[in-house]
Amino acid sequence: MIKFFRKIRYDLMEKNKTGKYFKYAIGEIVLVVIGILIALQINNWNENNITTKKTLTYLGTLNTEIESNIDALTTYIETAHNDIKGSANTLSELHSKNAVHYNDSLLRNVMSTRPIYKPTLQESTFTDLINSGNLEYLKDQNLKNRILSIEANMDIIYENYNLANNVWNEYQLPYDMKYANPSGNWDSISSIKLKKLPYKRTLSAFVNNNEYANILVLRMRMMGNLERTLIEGQKRSVDLSNDIKSYLNKK
Numbered sequence: 706m707i708k709f710f711r712k713i714r715y716d717l718m719e720k721n722k723t724g725k726y727f728k729y730a731i732g733e734i735v736l737v738v739i740g741i742l743i744a745l746q747i748n749n750w751n752e753n754n755i756t757t758k759k760t761l762t763y764l765g766t767l768n769t770e771i772e773s774n775i776d777a778l779t780t781y782i783e784t785a786h787n788d789i790k791g792s793a794n795t796l797s798e799l800h801s802k803n804a805v806h807y808n809d810s811l812l813r814n815v816m817s818t819r820p821i822y823k824p825t826l827q828e829s830t831f832t833d834l835i836n837s838g839n840l841e842y843l844k845d846q847n848l849k850n851r852i853l854s855i856e857a858n859m860d861i862i863y864e865n866y867n868l869a870n871n872v873w874n875e876y877q878l879p880y881d882m883k884y885a886n887p888s889g890n891w892d893s894i895s896s897i898k899l900k901k902l903p904y905k906r907t908l909s910a911f912v913n914n915n916e917y918a919n920i921l922v923l924r925m926r927m928m929g930n931l932e933r934t935l936i937e938g939q940k941r942s943v944d945l946s947n948d949i950k951s952y953l954n955k956k
Contacts, residue, residue, distance in 0.1 A: 872924045
């Protein structure tokens with residue numbers, strides 16, 4: 706093709722048709738520029754198409770991650786609720802009429818000595834999506850903003866967990882270590898038999914005791930906040946998952 710255009714230019718020059726030569730040369734330049742622009746447009750279209758497909762793939766994987774977190778949140782909500790119920794039952798038992806007759810063994814059965822376990826939610830796909838920059842190609846701005854809020858929602862959950870866990874670490878655990886005699890809680894650990902020790906629980910530290918009652922109620926309060934946060938987080942996750950699936954179904 707280039708040789709063809711070059712031959713035409715040579716013929717015009719040989720026939721002294723300079724005016725036509727320059728017009729032809731300008732036309733040829735215009736055609737070349739148009740060709741370059743079309744090639745760039747096609748290249749941009751291909752790149753945008755690849756990026757769009759990659760973004761949609763990310764969204765599908767992100768939705769799978771969100772659905773997994775929804776299932777996990779169901780378990781954490783149930784755990785938090787049972788924790789509140791357990792503390793309430795302990796509080797009620799320790800202030801019942803029969804509590805004054807408790808011995809060490811009965812008090813051990815009533816006591817609820819357990820740590821508060823941190824909710825663990827998946828976020829690897831979310832982090833990868835943000836770091837890759839592919840979220841910028843999502844045209845639905847509202848959906849983009851809601852995806853970006855995932856991190857803030859997780860932070861709220863973890864913040865409320867930390868507040869609840871502080872009650873255990875700062876108040877309940879030290880109190881139990883001092884008065885509840887954990888050394889007498891188990892006969893064996895990991896199949897290793899433990900020597901029976903003579904130490905007893907301090908009954909007055911738990912039965913009709915205002916300080917320990919306050920610790921239990923504080924734990925219940927913080928766990929209640931955590932439960933509410935987990936429920937709200939799950940609802941937002943369900944709504945976001947539905948919106949992502951709706952967006953993908955339209956593509």
